[in-house]
Amino acid sequence: MSAGFSKTTRRVRTRRGVVWLGQTCNLRCRFCYFQTRVATREHPDHPFMSLDKARAVCSTLRGRYGNTAVDIQGGEPTIYPQIEALVAHCREIGLLPTLITNAVALDDPQRCRRLKQAGLRDLLVSVHGLGAAYDEAVGLPGAHARQMKALDNLAAEAIPFRLNCVLASSVLPDLAAIARLAVERGARVMNFIAFNPFEDQQGARSGQDVHRYSEVAGPLADALDHLEANGLEANVRYLPLCVAQPRHRKNFYNFQQLPYDLHEWDYASWSWSGRNPQRRRDGELEPPITLREANRRSKMFGHDGYLEDASVSVEDEYRHSALIRAREHCGYRFAPACAACALKDICDGFHGDYSSLYGADEASAQDLPGISCPVGDPRHLIREQVKIVEDEDASWAL
Template sequence: MTLAAQSSQQRFKLLRQALLLATPPAVTDVGCPETTTERTLTRRGVLWLGQTCNLRCSFCYFADMVATASHPEHSFMSLEKAKAICRTLVDFYGNTALDLQGGEPTIYPGILELVAFCRDIGLAPTLITNGLLLDDQELCLRYRDAGVNDFLVSVQGLGEVHDRLVGVTGAHRRQMTALRNLRELAIPFRFNCVMSGPALSQLPDIALLARETGARVVNFITFNPFADQGRNGRRTSDNVPSYSEVKPLLQSALEILETAGIEVNVRYFPFCMVEERYRHHVYNFQQLSYDHCEWDFASWGWTGLKPQRTRDGQPSPPVALNASPGLTRAKEIFKKLAEARLLKPLLYSGYRIVSRVLASSCANPAELYRRVAKIHADIHCEYRYGEACQTCNLMTICDGFHGDYAEIFGMDEAEPVHSAGRVDDPTYYISRQAKVL
């Protein structure tokens, strides 16, 4: 038997085992979700309850915080503080949905009461979870009774690959049991999957798993160094695949999900790295605000501040997006660097962007959100445009290549798009996608 045949046989075996664990012989029909092609700004918020977790994922955004009990963001906040933040998300920011996450929100002591509270005040609650505790069907039933809207389950691979990536033996098996429970109880769920090197060959199989278990949405997330990911040599060419390596396997997964009528999104991936017919699935920072399952930049900017992410202290006063203290502080820093003649071109560009955001009104919120998206990409994440990008017709709606990625692989993979004229509308591709309401 050839090596390729052995590999294919092993993949089939892993998928078959996963499906036996995850798919009950008779299931309750969860129905087909409604979809829309209308693109409006998201009204979903996010709340970090504390970076306490029962896994140790190698690519976790908050790996250092999770591992360090003394870190101010490690411990869970009180239920009263969490409720106060949720109330602000409704009353000040007008949010109508909320992602609850930790660390791991299912181990938060007051999670069921918090879910019920969110539902009562008009915040449809989602839990972003690894699913380990959901292997208990009675607990799943309690979530359903409390009013959970859905679960966003982090499926990072199949079998031993998943277990190795999350640092716990048996995690995959428990997660598959959790999917079975959710399906039997007609509780909607979606998948998140980080496209790390070890899981890359399994992307099509994760798509098949989503199809067979009834996942409503699948999000493939580029392995980018947000928060703690870039520290301590955590990202190398051994675990970060190149865009060219990702492309064929990702497109195979996209084809499977498209054919099955399942919404699929690709986060933080250059448009040119997928074929034209798949670009309506790509969401970079400028597109995120038009995905109702992504976070509203206004409230995200507030809940991302330290007082809203720590156990101790009270929440800080809410601020409007164009009056964010973080933006004001950024402008002050850029100004001082300019006066000291230490400003690099990238920082100068950021200073101009921040200045324009602070000077703008909310008369055109879409434009304001777009400017904030550029701050996230250009300043916080240091995305870059390569030489080939300069002639690409999609440059103004694409983030380009993450700076950290460019350091590892360079930017020679960029393939400028010259069709259809210059594109300036960030919804140009995603407006063709049918998204779950």
């Protein structure tokens, strides 16, 4: 591993927060979580917030929640007019900034240079296909060529980057090529994300963009094998664990595993920054809340007494939050086959919208050698994965 990074199998809770600047974007991705808000200028989430408000959100993430890194996203953060100033503010307060971006605007080398000078830590670049397939998926002719030019610019400026890829139907033919791209261009991490209908997509997706998990499994396994063979960290988000080949179980992250990925979001601060007042231009920020207070508002755990139990551990609070996100917010379901699965207690199951399209009969009970009862620790599988840790995090993460 090149200078600036280490490898580890230790799993600790992430200290990364997230801030949404507003749903203003230069693309119109067909499967965007926020497609209505991006397309509707009158939506209260659409306009970018002021620099002062964005700074205040980031300062709360650092000062109140103890976050040490932050994902800044939009919409598209590279077109936020004061993005360099916000990046510099994050650095000044000890919050290491990442931009979640399509990178199209970074085909301008001067933008890359200014971001680096401001203190940008790295980028998480969304690559949802290649060539004409990408252009069609994001609604902009020439977008793929601009994105590839941006990767050239990042290499020239020595700006680290990771890649995100949504497992939509249109992307599957390019999955192997995207894995090769990640290796050839020097990405630090490759993430594959199931096309789950969060936010504006909830209840609205169709089979046009959603393959059956059984059809995703083969191309995904081939891509993961290529990344593994080349020493690149790969993660799969929000797929049932039975979709994984046994050799790839360590790479699969459901809601219970996410808090142990340093590049994912801390549930405590996310429960605050993800609420409307913290992601809109208009209105005042809400007072910060604890994770226990956020859990109290759920239908699942708000009235069963656990929140008044002083013996409830922080680990349990995070696990409760994971269950709320999966079952209450997204309607994940289990199939009859799940009852006999050794992984049922650390797996989300099948997303509610997916089940409404295809059911859950693809589920299959999984066995683990030497284990006769369901696994109870969400880290049981992922602790075998070798993950990268930036040197700036090494004092607490290694």
